[in-house]
Amino acid sequence: MTAQRCGIPGCCDVGCFRDHLEAVLHALPKKSARELRALVAALDDKILRRAKSAIQVDNLGVPWWRDQF
Numbered sequence: 001m002t003a004q005r006c007g008i009p010g011c012c013d014v015g016c017f018r019d020h021l022e023a024v025l026h027a028l029p030k031k032s033a034r035e036l037r038a039l040v041a042a043l044d045d046k047i048l049r050r051a052k053s054a055i056q057v058d059n060l061g062v063p064w065w066r067d068q069f
Contacts, residue, residue: 015065018065019063022063044064048064
């Protein structure tokens, strides 16, 4: 069950910041996006390793940061 959200970005839905970062990755030129995506992927991996029991990555259609915090 997901927690109630208040609708204020960043208050109850910290995943909104990761959504913005994903949007930036898609808006950047290819080379810049590739460089930033490598950095973001390393951070994502670190987060997932630290919280492997708390964050589910089973649903391939939903980004891991949505409703996981």
